[in-house]
Amino acid sequence: MKSTNTLGTRSKVIIFSLLLLLLFLSFASAEEREVRILYLNDFHGFAESYRPLGSKEMLGGITYLAAKVNALRKEKPSLLLSAGDMMQGNAWANLFQGESVIELMNTMHFDAMVVGNHEFDFGQEVLKKRISEAEFPILGANVEGLGILKPYVIKEVNGIRIAIIGVTTEDTPVSTHPRNASGLKFLSPIDTVNKYAVEFKNTADIILVLSHIGYQVDRTLAEQVEGIDIIVGGHSHTRVGNPSIVGKTIIVQAWEHGKVLGVLDLTIDDGKIMKAEGHLEEIRPDIGEEDRDTLAVLQKYRQKVDSVLSERVGETELDLDGENVRRAETNLGDLITDITRQASGADVAILNGGGIRTSIKKGEIRVKDVYSVLPFDNYIVAIKLTGREIKEALEHGVSAIEKEEGRFPQVSGVVFTYSPSATIGSRLKEVIISGKSLEPDKEYSVATNDFLAAGGDGYRAFGDAIKASKDFEIIGGMMKGEKLVYSDSGRWLKDVVIQYIKEKKTIAPKTEGRIKEIP
Amino acid sequence: MKIYVNDKPVDIMPGMTVKHALISAGVLKQIEASKKAYDEWENEIGLDGALSEGMKIYVR
Numbered sequence: 001m002k003s004t005n006t007l008g009t010r011s012k013v014i015i016f017s018l019l020l021l022l023l024f025l026s027f028a029s030a031e032e033r034e035v036r037i038l039y040l041n042d043f044h045g046f047a048e049s050y051r052p053l054g055s056k057e058m059l060g061g062i063t064y065l066a067a068k069v070n071a072l073r074k075e076k077p078s079l080l081l082s083a084g085d086m087m088q089g090n091a092w093a094n095l096f097q098g099e100s101v102i103e104l105m106n107t108m109h110f111d112a113m114v115v116g117n118h119e120f121d122f123g124q125e126v127l128k129k130r131i132s133e134a135e136f137p138i139l140g141a142n143v144e145g146l147g148i149l150k151p152y153v154i155k156e157v158n159g160i161r162i163a164i165i166g167v168t169t170e171d172t173p174v175s176t177h178p179r180n181a182s183g184l185k186f187l188s189p190i191d192t193v194n195k196y197a198v199e200f201k202n203t204a205d206i207i208l209v210l211s212h213i214g215y216q217v218d219r220t221l222a223e224q225v226e227g228i229d230i231i232v233g234g235h236s237h238t239r240v241g242n243p244s245i246v247g248k249t250i251i252v253q254a255w256e257h258g259k260v261l262g263v264l265d266l267t268i269d270d271g272k273i274m275k276a277e278g279h280l281e282e283i284r285p286d287i288g289e290e291d292r293d294t295l296a297v298l299q300k301y302r303q304k305v306d307s308v309l310s311e312r313v314g315e316t317e318l319d320l321d322g323e324n325v326r327r328a329e330t331n332l333g334d335l336i337t338d339i340t341r342q343a344s345g346a347d348v349a350i351l352n353g354g355g356i357r358t359s360i361k362k363g364e365i366r367v368k369d370v371y372s373v374l375p376f377d378n379y380i381v382a383i384k385l386t387g388r389e390i391k392e393a394l395e396h397g398v399s400a401i402e403k404e405e406g407r408f409p410q411v412s413g414v415v416f417t418y419s420p421s422a423t424i425g426s427r428l429k430e431v432i433i434s435g436k437s438l439e440p441d442k443e444y445s446v447a448t449n450d451f452l453a454a455g456g457d458g459y460r461a462f463g464d465a466i467k468a469s470k471d472f473e474i475i476g477g478m479m480k481g482e483k484l485v486y487s488d489s490g491r492w493l494k495d496v497v498i499q500y501i502k503e504k505k506t507i508a509p510k511t512e513g514r515i516k517e518i519p
Numbered sequence: 520m521k522i523y524v525n526d527k528p529v530d531i532m533p534g535m536t537v538k539h540a541l542i543s544a545g546v547l548k549q550i551e552a553s554k555k556a557y558d559e560w561e562n563e564i565g566l567d568g569a570l571s572e573g574m575k576i577y578v579r
Binding site for chain 1 (some may be wrong): 529530531532533534535537538539540542543545550551552553554555558561562563564565566567568569570571574
């Protein structure tokens with residue numbers, strides 16, 4: 001009996017201890033809460049899967065990404081965030097000035113987005129319309145003058161109060177056309193976040209910065225501002241495979257174009273992150289399923305894309321020659337360089353013949369004809385060059401005429417003579433601008449595309465001029481440096497050409513003897 | 520804006536991207552040949568990515 005009683009007492013002690021443990025565990029688990037952050041950045045309208053440069057496989061595809069979002073949402077209470085630059089960059093977005101992307105994002109039930117610099121590319125009125133169409137808040141705490149943007153949003157998920165502060169790059173006025181940022185002020189993201197981090201220190205469990213300032217600046221932000229728990233970043237198109245930790249701040253970013261979906265799982269206890277695990281989900285058409293609702297939006301705009309590409313732009317009374325652009329002046333080369341020069345207000349325009357890919361037959365011109373002629377997403381840049389530098393650029397342009405390389409120049413505002421049989425480097429004979437011989441030391445403004453300005457096709461003159469240029473600033477609504485006189489990175493040359501032909505309605509360009517070959 | 524591509528300095532206009540820096544450094548063809556661009560923290564970066572002053576890019 002004694003032993004039985006002893007066993008009974010021990011049993012009671014064990015049972016009591018287990019009950020205490022269970023009580024403790026249940027109490028503890030009641031305090032720990034989970035939330036999943038799903039994120040995307042720099043989508044740029046890449047709704048369809050595509051094969052990136054150098055890749056052997058198709059990547060991305062918004063319908064596959066949306067299906068992945070759905071599956072991940074089912075597992076845990078989640079937020080779906082975008083770190084900006086969603087609406088511009090791909091014909092699928094540009095042809096509708098971003099409306100197609102906002103419809104996709106509404107369908108996917110995004111929770112918040114920060115405005116990216118390229119969201120301004122269609123102008124402030126279009127941006128306001130897109131923001132009004134969005135069924136989620138679009139943030140921009142450091143943007144002054146656009147009241148429709150919200151500085152932050154508070155989201156409560158699974159009992160966790162998350163303050164989401166949105167900041168975008170201070171470089172917006174120089175990374176879109178400055179007229180698109182006219183009247184707006186882009187304040188320091190660091191000062192702005194600091195202000196809100198103090199404000200939310202005691203009222204939010206988590207402070208999350210939705211940033212479109214680039215990974216390098218995100219790291220500086222984390223170093224300089226206390227109290228940021230998480231930075232979900234964009235702008236630099238960085239593939240942060242495993243979350244970075246800077247101080248006490250977690251930094252993530254999900255590459256670009258919807259090729260991956262970011263996933264960050266958090267366990268929160270008493271307003272503190274106890275555990276954070278993150279990874280990127282690869283998005284490819286050969287894995288996973290398509291989301292039906294997103295597919296419906298995609299298909300709707302696919303039809304619209306076909307319709308817009310078939311739209312009549314105008315008419316040409318002559319065949320437009322894009323075949324001979326690598327060996328001679330052509331009327332299509334003249335037309336495009338004239339438009340480039342006119343749009344930028346430059347003295348001269350020089351484009352690489354290789355950028356013009358096909359011809360247009362006499363008759364109706366449609367949007368897709370111009371897109372076929374100019375398939376690259378180039379924009380117009382104008383830089384001050386000396387007469388000597390222009391001569392150097394043209395000399396380079398005719399240096400591989402026998403190989404019919406893409407460097408052969410198409411020009412406007414300049415007439416030159418060259419001898420293909422002369423030694424390379426000494427082929428250029430005479431150069432005339434505005435009826436006068438080129439003056440070696442005089443500066444002329446020269447329009448080109450961003451590809452040549454960066455040194456593409458071996459053109460060094462533009463890059464050398466940029467190198468010599470002092471600081472860049474906005475003057476009269478335009479980004480200018482000592483040598484830079486025009487840059488419109490938010491508008492493709494092909495769209496400038498379409499606009500020109502639409503306004504003219506009928507064109508009939510003829511070659512004018514701008515490029516003369518002599519023995 | 521000065522950027523470093525494989526430790527070689529290149530001067531780039533504001534608003535230009537990783538692609539322009541690689542063109543300027545003459546290494547874009549390496550991307551066509553399946554090499555990739557990385558930042559100084561070993562993160563892969565996309566060709567349309569924005570640049571920051573003093574940024575270091577490595578192609579390999």
